[in-house]
Amino acid sequence: MLSQTRYRMLYLIGLGLGDAEDVTCKGLKIIKNAKRVYLEAYTSILTVGKEALEEFYGRSVILADRDMVEQHSDVILEDAEKEDIAFLVVGDPFGATTHSDLVLRAAERNIKYRVVHNASIMNAVGCCGLQLYNFGETVSIVFWTETWRPNSFYDKISQNRKHKLHTLCLLDIKVKEQTIENMMRGRPIYEPPRFMTVSQAASQLLEIVEDQKDSDKESLAYTAETICVGLARVGTDSQVIKVATLKQMTSLDLGRPLHSFIITGHLHPLEVDMLRQFTDDQSILA
Amino acid sequence: MLSQTRYRMLYLIGLGLGDAEDVTCKGLKIIKNAKRVYLEAYTSILTVGKEALEEFYGRSVILADRDMVEQHSDVILEDAEKEDIAFLVVGDPFGATTHSDLVLRAAERNIKYRVVHNASIMNAVGCCGLQLYNFGETVSIVFWTETWRPNSFYDKISQNRKHKLHTLCLLDIKVKEQTIENMMRGRPIYEPPRFMTVSQAASQLLEIVEDQKDSDKESLAYTAETICVGLARVGTDSQVIKVATLKQMTSLDLGRPLHSFIITGHLHPLEVDMLRQFTDDQSILA
Structure with missing residues (x-):
């Protein structure tokens, strides 16, 4: 070249x-x-x-x-x-x-x-066995704070699920962030990097539907039982892929960053066969 | 490793x-x-x-x-x-x-x-300047024959466009295909490989909406004027990217395989700036 x-x-x-x-x-x-x-x-x-x-x-x-x-x-x-x-x-x-x-x-x-x-993570997620052409729009999930809880990804996941599509969730990365105080005082002091984990993402996602628990279950984008895929360090020797329900995912520890998350849509039989390699609870794929 | x-x-x-x-x-x-x-x-x-x-x-x-x-x-x-x-x-x-x-x-x-x-083409298409997270479901477009004109991709493009999303169209590849006669006679004679071009894909896509020209224009998934991106040999020295309307695309020759095609959804200003590099007709991006 x-x-x-x-x-x-x-x-x-x-x-x-x-x-x-x-x-x-x-x-x-x-x-x-x-x-x-x-x-x-x-x-x-x-x-x-x-x-x-x-x-x-x-x-x-x-x-x-x-x-x-x-x-x-x-x-x-x-x-x-x-x-x-x-x-x-x-x-x-x-x-x-x-x-x-x-x-x-x-x-x-x-x-x-x-x-x-x-x-990139946008194509390498195919390693979990879900077909890339069955994915809808990709969403980003950011760290919530006490006063800032953006959830615009919820409607996108809802659209994807309605059309039987999987949703890749890119998880927040905070590098070289400053506290408000340091920023206001102009001090070049930065917080340690933070990387959202699969369990943190699952907890935020679960909170959204729990806040709506009086709603008709059919109208929710997903539930605590929806099959999800957690991925850590994709493409490395220490790669981990875990298939679990959203609820189960909140207590899984996939180790060091980076993590990514998938909320599945409709599962094709071949996709189910692939996902079986990665779950500790085969009953959820029954 | x-x-x-x-x-x-x-x-x-x-x-x-x-x-x-x-x-x-x-x-x-x-x-x-x-x-x-x-x-x-x-x-x-x-x-x-x-x-x-x-x-x-x-x-x-x-x-x-x-x-x-x-x-x-x-x-x-x-x-x-x-x-x-x-x-x-x-x-x-x-x-x-x-x-x-x-x-x-x-x-x-x-x-x-x-x-x-x-x-893979699934992530490398980002080189045209459209953001990967603004893509919806990917579709495949196959060669039509006189008697077989599948168009299931049309509804998917329609859904994507309704949600302002771009659609990546993977174009048909026919390798080691046999004629029906050779297949029936069990002769291991294969046709030369065929690769769908951007102009062939655009022609098939245009035919679908022309067949519906009595419909309300608003109800169509796309029109002859919809901005499209044709890509050839992505990632190689001879890569070509062309931005044109669907109608213009039917007469463009992007050269040797492989070709891919994108029907855009809503264009973000930064995406428009990127696409300007690749069009011969700036007026379509006005």
């Missing part, structure tokens, strides 16, 4: 989901030859850190936080018309989080770009 | 979408060390053939046609409890086509399996 490259440009390179070796051979070749290599480190994480990537690539990597990518992209794009710049993204560059902004800013400056695709 | 492998097993390895170098470093290491390497060659294709893969891997690859995978999977699984067997799939092993059958047959024989994920 590189031999055919006539222009210097920006490369958006997907790293896949697991560790350093999940980069593609094409991606690795570009990384090794790029002038600068940035790692987008605020919307997802690998199971390994920057140091493991640097060791595998044999070169240094610059961490790009949200501020750099969204406010100071000129730094990233500098010299990209004369040199190859690599911008690394966990998963796929246009997967769960898109980097359209960076691409558009490159286009404004007449900098060419190319994408090296990789697996 | 291999150093941690205690069991011999079946590896399902995604090859991504472009050429030999789109395999991941992890996948390549497994391929080089596997006892046998099969290439699933009937649901999708790379831009390069088996020989290019063999040269890049430095080893021989066995073509697995539908008959072998679906009827004679024992051949593939032979000795997989004692040796590593690699089963290569264009895209992701659980992408547009799942290989649940093979996995379940392995499980029946107590053969462990592991998946090495990669990009």
Whole structure:
């Protein structure tokens, strides 16, 4: 591929989901030859850190936080018309989080770009045995606070279930967040990263239908008994997939991040056979 | 990863979408060390053939046609409890086509399996700038014949559009098909492979709404003016993306396979900005 490259440009390179070796051979070749290599480190994480990537690539990597990518992209794009710049993204560059902004800013400056695709959670969830073409709209579930309990995903899950479709729920990630006090005082002190777990997501989802328990059960998007799939560290050696009811899911511990969650719709017999590999309670799939 | 492998097993390895170098470093290491390497060659294709893969891997690859995978999977699984067997799939092993059958047959024989994920068309379509979480159910469009014109995808597109969602249309692939005469006479003579183009898909889609032209326009799932995206050879050097109306799309030639098609739903301003890169007629995005 590189031999055919006539222009210097920006490369958006997907790293896949697991560790350093999940980069593609094409991606690795570009990384090794790029002038600068940035790692987008605020919307997802690998199971390994920057140091493991640097060791595998044999070169240094610059961490790009949200501020750099969204406010100071000129730094990233500098010299990209004369040199190859690599911008690394966990998963796929246009997967769960898109980097359209960076691409558009490159286009404004007449900098060419190319994408090296990789697996993202949006397609790798197929590993649980649910067919990707039976999924409806994907939703995001964010951490609730005492005063902020957004639940716009509920109506989308309801639509998907009405059409017998599965729903992939992307779970909240809080990286480099500040307390309100630190933010107001302008102190660059950040909270430890937080990753929503499958049991936290299940608890929030269950609360919504429990709040409506006087409603007709048929009118609910899902119930405590709806079959769900919890996934942790998809694509890694320590991957865990668990099939359980929503209620059961609230007390399961799937270990370290990242977690993802699926609320199933109609289950095809072949999907049921696949899900059986991952449940401790075969009766729920009877 | 291999150093941690205690069991011999079946590896399902995604090859991504472009050429030999789109395999991941992890996948390549497994391929080089596997006892046998099969290439699933009937649901999708790379831009390069088996020989290019063999040269890049430095080893021989066995073509697995539908008959072998679906009827004679024992051949593939032979000795997989004692040796590593690699089963290569264009895209992701659980992408547009799942290989649940093979996995379940392995499980029946107590053969462990592991998946090495990669990009599939299901997530790589994000490269056109439409956000993956704004897509509804994916549909498949098959070649019509004089007597067989299935259009079950129409209602799904209609549902997606009603909820402002985009629809990814996977286009038909006919590999190793027989004429009825050759099939009846038991002659192992196969037709040349056929791949549905973006313009063929657009023509079939347009015919459906033209057949209903007496209907209220508001009740149609889409019209001749609906913005569509045609994609060819996604993830390769020769990738082409074209944004046009459905009507315009019927006369566009995007070149060699594989092609994919998107019927847009509601367009977010950032999506419009991205799509502008790919249209010859900016007025349709006004």
